[in-house]
Amino acid sequence: MYACYLLVLRRAGGVPARWIIGAILAVQVVFVLSPPLALTDLFNYVNYGRMEIVHHLNPYTTIPILEPHDDPSYALSNWHELLSPYGPLFTILTFVVVPLGVAASFWALKVILAATSLGTLLLVWRSARLLGRDPVAAVALVGLNPIVLVWGLGGDHNDFLMLFFIALGFYLLLLAHRHDVARAPARGLRDWLWPPSPALVGGGAAFLVATGIKASAAVLIPVVLVSLVGDRRALAQVLAGMVLGGIAVGVASLAAFGLHIPDLSTQSRLVTSESIPNLIGLALGAGGETETLHKVMTAALVLSLLACCWWLWRERAREGALARAITASGWASVALLVTLSWVLPWYVSWVMPLAAISTSRRLRTVALVLGVYLIVAWAPASGILWNAIGFHPEKTSLGRLHQRYVRELLN
Numbered sequence: 001m002y003a004c005y006l007l008v009l010r011r012a013g014g015v016p017a018r019w020i021i022g023a024i025l026a027v028q029v030v031f032v033l034s035p036p037l038a039l040t041d042l043f044n045y046v047n048y049g050r051m052e053i054v055h056h057l058n059p060y061t062t063i064p065i066l067e068p069h070d071d072p073s074y075a076l077s078n079w080h081e082l083l084s085p086y087g088p089l090f091t092i093l094t095f096v097v098v099p100l101g102v103a104a105s106f107w108a109l110k111v112i113l114a115a116t117s118l119g120t121l122l123l124v125w126r127s128a129r130l131l132g133r134d135p136v137a138a139v140a141l142v143g144l145n146p147i148v149l150v151w152g153l154g155g156d157h158n159d160f161l162m163l164f165f166i167a168l169g170f171y172l173l174l175l176a177h178r179h180d181v182a183r184a185p186a187r188g189l190r191d192w193l194w195p196p197s198p199a200l201v202g203g204g205a206a207f208l209v210a211t212g213i214k215a216s217a218a219v220l221i222p223v224v225l226v227s228l229v230g231d232r233r234a235l236a237q238v239l240a241g242m243v244l245g246g247i248a249v250g251v252a253s254l255a256a257f258g259l260h261i262p263d264l265s266t267q268s269r270l271v272t273s274e275s276i277p278n279l280i281g282l283a284l285g286a287g288g289e290t291e292t293l294h295k296v297m298t299a300a301l302v303l304s305l306l307a308c309c310w311w312l313w314r315e316r317a318r319e320g321a322l323a324r325a326i327t328a329s330g331w332a333s334v335a336l337l338v339t340l341s342w343v344l345p346w347y348v349s350w351v352m353p354l355a356a357i358s359t360s361r362r363l364r365t366v367a368l369v370l371g372v373y374l375i376v377a378w379a380p381a382s383g384i385l386w387n388a389i390g391f392h393p394e395k396t397s398l399g400r401l402h403q404r405y406v407r408e409l410l411n
Helices: 003-012 015-031 042-051 088-100 102-132 135-143 146-153 159-180 187-191 198-213 215-228 232-257 264-268 276-283 291-315 321-339 345-350 352-357 360-379 381-387 398-411
Strands: none
Touching: 003 135, 003 146, 015 102, 015 135, 015 146, 042 088, 042 102, 088 102, 088 146, 088 198, 088 232, 102 135, 102 146, 102 159, 102 352, 135 352, 146 159, 146 345, 146 360, 146 398, 159 198, 159 215, 159 232, 159 345, 159 352, 198 215, 198 232, 215 232, 215 291, 215 321, 276 291, 276 321, 276 398, 291 321, 321 345, 321 352, 321 360, 345 360, 352 360, 352 381, 360 381
């Protein structure tokens, strides 16, 4: 599938747009109608929602094993020792579907995630046109990626909801830039904030909403803000939108969960055997990712974000700030992906929409290479390869410790 996908990308300019769009729509329908493919996250979403609404247990303070085990969603879920790591806005969405029952909640979330997947593709198409890029090639890069389809859409992951708002944020900023290109320069604070631009304020709010769905979206916020330093009006209004979005997310979270937040600290301690930090630890003879290496990779992520911001700051006087912001955001997402200890194949979807509308061919190449790495790391048949070459990272002393920690949370 991946080889055919690369062939389509290479020939996308010669493929009729209706073929690409038709194929994308057809495969989306197939995955909406299919059961989750050997992945349980959707059932965990449903269970965390029912914990609050049915059993009055805050999923940010109570682990699922403490809920009544006769709840029909409990047997379908599996992270029974893990406090919810999902963002407050997404968790509130799971509350909303609870009255539908377990089966209808399952289908409702599947339809919502598929709809946001299609919405992201529409925003990628429109953003590509605003940037003068081929929209067919852009949506083909995202919408036909087998990893995004099989592991992402097939597994019904909430990343699609986060990506929709990230794509919406960039689209609104591009739209505002197109409409305001002839506007006279702002001379003071009043000119920066008045009249408000719905696109700029909405774009800023969209990035905060994305963060309220999944915390990984937060890495894009400093990149977006630094890219707007050369346009004080845009910076002020986007920042105002972020503040308003942050207040809305904070109020909703406070009302639903009190002062409690998602359990990101526990999830950050999880390690997958084929993650790049763990592979580096193996190469260094440490048996996998150590605490010290974890801190080094965190520092590497911070330095990568600073490098992206520095590049945008250095280029701030040039035209095309938003195009560079999209490219820098793509590289920031790559840095996040390669420094994560707990990396899963559908995380490549964090990069794909940004790579699709970016002017950087190098970013698209890296995104495709990451896809090859994730297939090799996660395809079920890869176990045959690991056995053939005697590669068993889970059998080192540190690897066994990592595996035991995961099993304890899975209960």
